[in-house]
Amino acid sequence: MRKTKVILTLFVVLFFIGIKHVSAVSSVNSYILKNGVVPASEQINYRISMQDSVNNGGIKMDFKAGKPQLVIVHDVGVEGSKIDNEITYMVNHQEDAFVHSFVDGNQLKTIAQTNKIAWGVGPFGNRYAIQIEQLRVDNKAAFAKQITSLANWTANQMIQYDMGKPKLVSINSKSLDGNLASHENISYKWGGTNHIDPVEYWQKRGQQYFGQNYDMNQFSELVTYYYNKNSSIKTAHYQAITNQINVNYQAIINQTGRNDGLYTGGPWRTTAQSLTAKERAPRYSRQQVTVMKTAQTKGVTWSEVALTNGQTYWVDSRGLQLLDTVTNQINVNYQAIINQTGRNDGLYTGGPWRTTAQSLTAKERALRYSRQQVTVMKTAQTKGVTWSEVALTNGQTYWVDSRGLEKNDRPLNLAGVSMQQKQWIDNNLNNVKIIASQNNIFPSVMLAQAITESAWGQSELAKNANNLFGIKATSDWHGATYQVKTREVAAKNMTVVDYTGKKISVKKGNSYYIYANFRKYRAQADSLKDYTVKIRNNYPITLRASAKTYQNAFNGLQNSGYATDPHYAQNMIQRIEKYDLNVLD
Structure with missing residues (x-):
């Protein structure tokens, strides 16, 4: 806690003045009551994470009696500081010390939960007290407003937590014999701290x-x-509160034509704390919230909601729009066709329609993509309607009513393919579809390359090293390797060392053979995954979101130098078309 305070032993005289002096008529109090000074409303924004034992090394932050029994008043001890600066400093240094609230000549801000302890007054006082810091104000009106706000807030804490009528603690007993104290009182009563605030501040400003x-x-x-x-x-x-129950569902704050208050401590007018709204709901209009409790007061239904910033409030349930609940959500992977015959379905992000704030309005209409093939990645239900999350060929994903899709069951065209080759396809097809879809790659492109570069899984590398793409073991590879003779095509006139160890001259476009080390995998699925890393890192132009079509993907590979064969892209495209591999896309 940032304070420039004079230690206890230097101010024994101030102690006796601050503790023992009783004024017959208080000029400050008289001014406040005569002029009707209005206390500041409490602003709540919990910013202290150290009250959670998960964040403080397992320290329990419960009060000794299960609730606060005392209010302790501090002052920051420095002149000219601002409330938000003091709060920011304390939040950033909360592992050392923190209080619950701050008050200046205009505002009262609570930054820590008052039903949990703070670290502001030593181990003895902390276990009993709600604690508040005063900023040092610099004019008469501000000081009167500050004292008014502080007194009103203190009284409300005593009412809220049933502390009883205000009573100053004594310094003659170690027992808790009051419910109001200054930091100075605690220093003399229990020790563990040596500060004497706010004695000096109050004396000087009062005088x-x-x-x-x-x-x-x-x-x-x-x-x-x-x-x-x-x-x-x-x-x-x-x-009176009736029919209070615990719930758990999502809603949107809808303040169209409304101006609801947000209340802490319970629904409006059910507790001392809830007599005044802490905030107004229109500030959070259209925000998605979690509804945790519902309750009734004289025919009005209230909801306790958690905002996205973690704060919880009670609000009139009429100011909420309930969201549909998602059930039976499962991951899937199959192809479908968008079929909008007689339909005009919306395409939604963030979830099926009306399940999140983001999904209240359609981002696009499915008619725009009618007859396009999509990959269905998830299905879910809301009130009897089944929804599908689909990936379009441009890489975008949307939720759509499943009735606007027709499953694409058209098989691959494997005429003329041997049983051994079909078996290899069957063994790898599901992995190809899943891994390609997860990495924004056309499944047809992945499978066409695997077929070509592994000879339908029958090449030496495929059978002995599970390497389907001929990926070499470069210096960054730390796994197993396998050496094999391989054909290369010269990109220019060059001299190379061939597989026999002899130097030979090769003209541009001619083939030659060398021995090379290749990566060896435990399973062919690992080879598919490694292939996606190579594509995403080195050839991003071929990803679905960039290429848009499998033809563009292969041309991008060709132009990026993926293969030395000048006819590589053309051959791959022809292979896709021959076997109808594009039905996978």
């Missing part, structure tokens, strides 16, 4: 602006005023 020192006794009187006022008002207006 400067009101001609009288301000102290904890006067403050206790003002807290008592707000305690009595707020208790009588709030008790009279509390509403």
Whole structure:
């Protein structure tokens, strides 16, 4: 905690003034009540992660009695600082110290959950108290507003947590014998800390602006005023909660024509904390929320919701739009045709229609892609409607009503292919479809290359090394290797060492043979996966999102130098068309 505070032993005199002095009439309190100074509304934005034992090394952050029993008042100890700067500093150094709230001459901000302990006043005080820091203000009106806000907030904490009427702790007993204290009180009562705030700050500001020192006794009187006022008002207006249940579903904040409040501590007017809205729901309009509880008060249904920033509030359920629940979602992999005959289905992102905030409106219409072949990756249900997540040939993925698809069961054209070759296709086809789809690669391109470069899985490399693409063992390969004689085509007139160890001259376009080390895999599926790494890293132009068609993919490979054979792309395209491999795309 960033504070420039004078240690306890240097201010014994201030202690006796701050603790023992009782003013017959408080000039500060009189000014506040006479002028009707209005307390600032509490702004809640929980930013302290150290209250979670997961983040603090397993330390339990529960109060000794299960709830706070005391409010402790601090001041930051430095002049001229700003509330947001102090909060940011504390958040960034919360592993050292933090309090629950801050107050200046205009705002009161809570940054830590008040039902869990803070680290601001030593081990003895921490286990009992909600703690608040004051910024040092520099004018009369700001000081009056600050004290008003502080007293009102303190009274509300006492009401909310049933601490009883305000009572200053004593310094003569080690037991908890009150519910209100300054940091100075705790230093003398329990130790573990040596700060004496806010004595000096209150004395100087009280004397400067009101001609009288301000102290904890006067403050206790003002807290008592707000305690009595707020208790009588709030008790009279509390509403009973009925039919409260735990739920778990998604909704959208819909504030069209509304201006609902967001409440903490319960639905509106059910607790002291919930008499005033912390925020307005229109600020979060169209945001997706998780509904955790529902409850009723005099015929009004309320929902406790969790925002995307982690904050939880109660809101009138009429200000929410419920989202459909997704059930029976499963991963699949098969081909289909978009069939929009007599239909005009929407294409949705983020989930099936009305299951997320993103999916409330269609991004496109399926009619635009009618008769296009797609890969179905997932299916799911919402209220009896089955949805499919599909990948278009351009690489985009959408959710569409499954009734707007027809399954593409057209098989590969394997006429003239041997039984051994068909068996190899059957063994690898599912892996080809899954691995290609996961990596934005045309399955037809992957399979055509595998057929050509492995001779339908019958090449020496394929059988002895599970290497379907002739990928060589370069210096970055740390796995097993396999050596084999291979044909190369000269890209220019050159001299090479052939497989016999002799130097030979080769003209551009002519073939020659060498021995080379190739990668050896445990299974042919591993070769398919390794192939995708090579394509994505070295030939991204051939990915579905870039190439759009398998023809463009092969031409991109050719132009990028994937193969030395000048007819490589043409041969691959012809192979796809001969065996109808494009039905996989």
